[in-house]
Amino acid sequence: MRLDKYLKVSRLIKRRSVAKEISDAGRVKINGKQAKSSSQLEIGDVLDIQYGQKHIRIEVLLFKDSTKKEDAEMLYKLLEVDA
Numbered sequence: 280m281r282l283d284k285y286l287k288v289s290r291l292i293k294r295r296s297v298a299k300e301i302s303d304a305g306r307v308k309i310n311g312k313q314a315k316s317s318s319q320l321e322i323g324d325v326l327d328i329q330y331g332q333k334h335i336r337i338e339v340l341l342f343k344d345s346t347k348k349e350d351a352e353m354l355y356k357l358l359e360v361d362a
Contacts, residue, residue: 280342282307282326283316288343290351291328291335301330325358334361
């Protein structure tokens with residue numbers, strides 16, 4: 280699954296356009312490497328996301344094309360949050 284779509288579906292970022300912008304600005308890393316919005320994700324990848332003053336680290340657990348708000352947290356495991 281594309282990085283920008285995953286960030287939107289998992290509700291880590293509300294809009295896909297914002298996810299694309301953040302990814303292309305170099306504020307998202309996949310397994311420690313800079314990522315573009317079109318980067319493909321695999322199950323088990325670790326994402327580092329710098330969003331505003333927040334730093335979030337998650338592990339990708341599952342892919343879905345769409346989710347309900349309540350189910351979005353099942354798509355990833357939160358590893359670290361720095362606010």
